[in-house]
Amino acid sequence: xxxxxxxxxxxxxxxxxxxxxxxxxxxxxxxxxxxxxxxxxxxxxxxxxxxxxxxxxxxxxxxxxxxxxxxxxxxxxxxxxxxxxxxxxxxxxxxxxxxxxxxxxxxxxxxxxxxxxxxxxxxxxxxxxxxxxxxxxxxxxxxxxxxxxxxxxxxxxxxxxxxxxxxxxxxxxxxxxxxxxxxxxxxxxxxxxxxxxxxxxxxxxxxxxxxxxxxxxxxxxxxxxxxxxxxxxxxxxxxxxxxxxxxxxxxxxxxxxxxxxxxxxxxxxxxxxxxxxxxxxxxxxxxxxxxxxxxxxxxxxxxxxxxxxxxxxxxxxxxxxxxxxxxxxxxxxxxxxxxxxxxxxxxxxxxxxxxxxxxxxxxxxxxxxxxxxxxxxxxxxxxxxxxxxxxxxxxxxxxxxxxxxxxxxxxxxxxxxxxxxxxxxxxxxxxxxxxxxxxxxxxxxxxxxxxxxxxxxxxxxxxxxxxxxxxxxxxxxxxxxxxxxxxxxxxxxxxxx
Amino acid sequence: xxxxxxxxxxxxxxxxxxxxxxxxxxxxxxxxxxxxxxxxxxxxxxxxxxxxxxxxxxxxxxxxxxxxxxxxxxxxxxxxxxxxxxxxxxxxxxxxxxxxxxxxxxxxxxxxxxxxxxxxxxxxxxxxxxxxxxxxxxxxxxxxxxxxxxxxxxxxxxxxxxxxxxxxxxxxxxxxxxxxxxxxxxxxxxxxxxxxxxxxxxxxxxxxxxxxxxxxxxxxxxxxxxxxxxxxxxxxxxxxxxxxxxxxxxxxxxxxxxxxxxxxxxxxxxxxxxxxxxxxxxxxxxxxxxxxxxxxxxxxxxxxxxxxxxxxxxxxxxxxxxxxxxxxxxxxxxxxxxxxxxxxxxxxxxxxxxxxxxxxxxxxxxxxxxxxxxxxxxxxxxxxxxxxxxxxxxxxxxxxxxxxxxxxxxxxxxxxxxxxxxxxxxxxxxxxxxxxxxxxxxxxxxxxxxxxxxxxxxxxxxxxxxxxxxxxxxxxxxxxxxxxxxxxxxxxxxxxx
Numbered sequence: 001x002x003x004x005x006x007x008x009x010x011x012x013x014x015x016x017x018x019x020x021x022x023x024x025x026x027x028x029x030x031x032x033x034x035x036x037x038x039x040x041x042x043x044x045x046x047x048x049x050x051x052x053x054x055x056x057x058x059x060x061x062x063x064x065x066x067x068x069x070x071x072x073x074x075x076x077x078x079x080x081x082x083x084x085x086x087x088x089x090x091x092x093x094x095x096x097x098x099x100x101x102x103x104x105x106x107x108x109x110x111x112x113x114x115x116x117x118x119x120x121x122x123x124x125x126x127x128x129x130x131x132x133x134x135x136x137x138x139x140x141x142x143x144x145x146x147x148x149x150x151x152x153x154x155x156x157x158x159x160x161x162x163x164x165x166x167x168x169x170x171x172x173x174x175x176x177x178x179x180x181x182x183x184x185x186x187x188x189x190x191x192x193x194x195x196x197x198x199x200x201x202x203x204x205x206x207x208x209x210x211x212x213x214x215x216x217x218x219x220x221x222x223x224x225x226x227x228x229x230x231x232x233x234x235x236x237x238x239x240x241x242x243x244x245x246x247x248x249x250x251x252x253x254x255x256x257x258x259x260x261x262x263x264x265x266x267x268x269x270x271x272x273x274x275x276x277x278x279x280x281x282x283x284x285x286x287x288x289x290x291x292x293x294x295x296x297x298x299x300x301x302x303x304x305x306x307x308x309x310x311x312x313x314x315x316x317x318x319x320x321x322x323x324x325x326x327x328x329x330x331x332x333x334x335x336x337x338x339x340x341x342x343x344x345x346x347x348x349x350x351x352x353x354x355x356x357x358x359x360x361x362x363x364x365x366x367x368x369x370x371x372x373x374x375x376x377x378x379x380x381x382x383x384x385x386x387x388x389x390x391x392x393x394x395x396x397x398x399x400x401x402x403x404x405x406x407x408x409x410x411x412x413x414x415x416x417x418x419x420x421x422x423x424x425x426x427x428x429x430x431x432x433x434x435x436x437x438x439x440x441x442x443x444x445x446x447x448x449x450x451x452x453x454x455x456x457x458x459x460x461x462x463x464x465x466x467x468x469x470x471x472x473x474x475x476x477x478x479x480x481x482x483x484x485x486x487x488x489x490x491x492x493x494x495x496x497x
Numbered sequence: 498x499x500x501x502x503x504x505x506x507x508x509x510x511x512x513x514x515x516x517x518x519x520x521x522x523x524x525x526x527x528x529x530x531x532x533x534x535x536x537x538x539x540x541x542x543x544x545x546x547x548x549x550x551x552x553x554x555x556x557x558x559x560x561x562x563x564x565x566x567x568x569x570x571x572x573x574x575x576x577x578x579x580x581x582x583x584x585x586x587x588x589x590x591x592x593x594x595x596x597x598x599x600x601x602x603x604x605x606x607x608x609x610x611x612x613x614x615x616x617x618x619x620x621x622x623x624x625x626x627x628x629x630x631x632x633x634x635x636x637x638x639x640x641x642x643x644x645x646x647x648x649x650x651x652x653x654x655x656x657x658x659x660x661x662x663x664x665x666x667x668x669x670x671x672x673x674x675x676x677x678x679x680x681x682x683x684x685x686x687x688x689x690x691x692x693x694x695x696x697x698x699x700x701x702x703x704x705x706x707x708x709x710x711x712x713x714x715x716x717x718x719x720x721x722x723x724x725x726x727x728x729x730x731x732x733x734x735x736x737x738x739x740x741x742x743x744x745x746x747x748x749x750x751x752x753x754x755x756x757x758x759x760x761x762x763x764x765x766x767x768x769x770x771x772x773x774x775x776x777x778x779x780x781x782x783x784x785x786x787x788x789x790x791x792x793x794x795x796x797x798x799x800x801x802x803x804x805x806x807x808x809x810x811x812x813x814x815x816x817x818x819x820x821x822x823x824x825x826x827x828x829x830x831x832x833x834x835x836x837x838x839x840x841x842x843x844x845x846x847x848x849x850x851x852x853x854x855x856x857x858x859x860x861x862x863x864x865x866x867x868x869x870x871x872x873x874x875x876x877x878x879x880x881x882x883x884x885x886x887x888x889x890x891x892x893x894x895x896x897x898x899x900x901x902x903x904x905x906x907x908x909x910x911x912x913x914x915x916x917x918x919x920x921x922x923x924x925x926x927x928x929x930x931x932x933x934x935x936x937x938x939x940x941x942x943x944x945x946x947x948x949x950x951x952x953x954x955x956x957x958x959x960x961x962x963x964x965x966x967x968x969x970x971x972x973x974x975x976x977x978x979x980x981x982x983x984x985x986x987x988x989x990x991x992x993x994x
Contacts, residue, residue, distance in 0.1 A: 011846055012557050013557070014596075014598035015557070016553075017553065017554050017583045021550065022547065022548065023548040023549075024545070024600075045880075046907060048877075049521075049522060050520070050525065051520040051521075053514075053615075055514055055628075057509075076552070080514065080515065084514070098511050099511075101511035102512060102519075110913050120552070132550045140912060142913065145891075145912055147912055150895070154899075285892055289893070289896045349509060350511070351508060383542075394644050395783050396786070398644060398783050401787075402787035410543060411541075411543065415637060416607050430605040
């Protein structure tokens with residue numbers, strides 16, 4: 001017993017687990033508002049919401065490591081009582097494949113669904129890298145037609161304009177994995193024994209942005225020594241082969257027709273390549289028929305991200321406004337959404353290929369861009385705060401709060417220790433309250449209240465230099481108790497007007 | 498190699514983990530709409546949103562088992578790379594306590610926050626019992642005044658009316674743990690060595706609903722044998738002691754003042770008991786001053802749920818409409834929200850008592866009640882479906898879809914295999930589409946389209962008995978291509994009108 005008593009209970013630390021964070025107030029509201037605007041567009045396009053649980057079997061996620069009976073380290077996983085492994089979803093696509101396989105007899109085909117929510121990655125957290133973040137996806141499952149892909153591109157354009165990005169401030173670029181496959185064939189890299197070379201080519205062109213054409217050329221050939229002296233082995237392509245690959249990533253021309261014509265030249269003789277070019281032509285025609293010009297949706301073979309994952313059309317939405325990167329260099333804001341066609345995800349479950357295409361939005365990146373461009377409010381007006389001058393009259397104050405709320409005005413009673421008014425007004429300021437209501441026994445006797453315009457007060461404090469100016473300002477005024485609602489409303493209107 | 502090839506890869510099962518489920522379409526929309534209505538009221542009352550991550554340290558959740566270095570089985574938990582335990586939150590209150598302790602220097606005090614989202618329980622799933630479900634909480638942290646509790650009761654009332662429950666169809670009941678403590682004192686159960694007896698009393702009165710007064714009386718005394726012959730030990734109270742406890746749970750009178758007067762008699766002589774009665778009086782006055790009668794907020798000592806957990810006022814919102822239970826007996830729908838005052842949750846972290854009070858809504862139960870009462874739409878109108886008669890003219894069809902969307906009409910192109918029109922119309926029906934648009938080459942030549950009123954068609958099919966009646970109905974009509982938007986809009990309006 002004595003031993004037990006000595007053991008001082010240690011207090012738990014009030015911290016998030018590494019890589020997790022809390023969101024407060026206006027940040028929650030702003031994200032919710034943005035997501036509602038986005039899903040309204042998804043809905044307008046005929047997509048229906050799906051909410052699958054955060055938890056999936058590791059088996060369904062396809063995250064078992066080969067040859068070992070435990071999940072990939074990239075997911076947060078644990079064992080259920082019956083020893084089966086469960087994990088938090090790491091994206092919205094794997095759950096969609098499971099849902100479609102499970103419910104396909106009850107779902108319409110094609111199945112259009114959107115999904116919004118957090119996903120979890122068991123990765124090393126770092127600056128700006130969190131282990132829980134939002135995704136906002138739309139996918140069409142069960143159709144091979146590239147009309148579905150064209151629609152995704154148009155929808156991305158509509159979504160970006162709906163949330164407030166101006167036309168010209170973004171571009172949706174489209175490419176096609178099949179064209180790259182055709183390029184590989186033409187370059188003599190199509191054989192089954194050349195998978196590793198194709199992998200190196202994919203990784204090389206994926207670095208186009210960072211290394212430029214010369215860097216990629218080196219990686220396509222013998223290899224490349226970087227600034228630190230490290231050497232990366234190349235794909236070992238000859239000059240002519242490398243030229244074909246480089247021709248692909250630099251095939252962008254003045255208009256979509258010229259670009260696809262150039263791609264046709266490059267993949268002439270490859271059936272898969274020509275099929276890819278035709279798909280791009282179809283997409284270009286479809287979006288043009290709906291009035292989306294190349295200032296909005298552009299066939300651009302330099303889009304290489306996702307080419308290793310998707311099986312057909314690949315699309316990416318970029319914001320084109322310039323920002324300074326961490327080294328102070330001017331660059332474009334870059335990608336906020338991407339997607340493409342994947343034909344094999346549902347096959348894992350049912351053994352049958354189910355063609356599908358979809359888009360995923362980088363919610364946090366897009367929100368950051370909107371905040372930086374002042375397209376979304378990040379401070380919300382706080383409630384009107386009714387202060388407590390006289391502890392015995394709390395019911396009266398609460399009645400004032402009730403009147404304000406009934407009139408649709410956000411309001412609250414100060415619920416902290418009412419011992420001094422300064423503390424109450426400081427609280428009201430901290431809440432970003434537009435107005436504080438004050439009623440001492442004097443005012444109560446003559447049926448009056450004091451209204452303090454907190455926004456005006458704060459603004460004036462910055463500009464006023466003399467006491468006379470201060471006194472002349474209407475930052476605080478006495479009004480009749482019966483006019484509470486009307487006067488508070490007028491004061492808020494003056495602030496917002 | 499030969500061995501490897503023989504090993505047929507097993508397909509993953511397309512199933513949810515036990516106790517988890519998917520939500521589709523209108524069910525997702527309806528819940529989102531209900532939650533928005535609720536959080537709008539929370540916001541109106543001055544509460545700010547907080548979104549904490551799904552994952553907390555097990556330490557912060559307070560879910561380590563005593564004397565063993567692993568978490569309580571009730572939470573889903575796993576170890577991070579550094580061996581520390583993480584878990585999914587099982588409610589919204591434990592994360593709030595962590596957040597307040599962590600950020601208290603930057604947060605206003607009192608801190609009013611609301612939180613909406615899923616929580617996870619590692620419990621045995623059963624019929625209607627899931628391991629992930631929604632909570633929608635509002636709490637005020639950092640104030641001891643029962644004005645905060647009164648506000649919770651008023652807010653619950655407002656919330657229920659806002660989502661569509663009629664006045665009279667619900668009641669918010671209030672009780673107070675301190676009054677029960679006073680009752681225990683008066684009954685001679687207040688001593689430190691009588692904790693176990695107090696526990697039995699708490700559990701006994703918690704069964705009032707199920708066992709009735711006689712059953713509870715038995716449990717307060719020697720014990721009770723149930724129908725199966727099992728015997729439950731009682732608290733061993735004498736008749737007089739039991740009478741005092743029973744007096745508490747049956748103290749409900751005609752109005753709040755009469756009830757608190759009766760409670761005063763019961764706890765006379767107990768300081769803690771009288772303090773609890775005064776709190777109930779203050780709450781009753783505060784809600785009355787704001788116009789909430791006892792038809793909405795009622796002091797009711799028979800509310801015993803939560804009395805073991807909370808430290809002061811306890812409140813519960815019940816829907817009073819009658820339903821049939823699983824055995825076909827008529828009973829009230831019952832509780833959809835509950836809450837109360839808890840003064841010790843933050844203390845775990847900072848060693849200092851931080852008084853707080855809050856309410857938690859049973860989202861799924863409330864939604865079920867609203868659906869049963871037809872207060873919320875559970876079928877949504879599908880998109881207008883533009884069908885594909887002629888595969889070569891997909892771009893034309895897509896342009897029609899574009900026009901409809903631009904006009905604000907939810908619309909989509911049929912993206913499945915267009916080989917027969919029957920399949921397309923079946924799809925449109927399955928999507929609950931109001932209108933199908935059809936244009937073959939004949940119609941295209943004369944600048945026309947066919948509109949099929951699918952709702953009317955479905956409705957007519959049920960009522961029509963002769964072919965003549967069928968032909969006379971305008972379930973399908975030809976209109977000019979240029980009138981697409983106007984005619985579709987008119988057809989939808991006729992449906993909804």
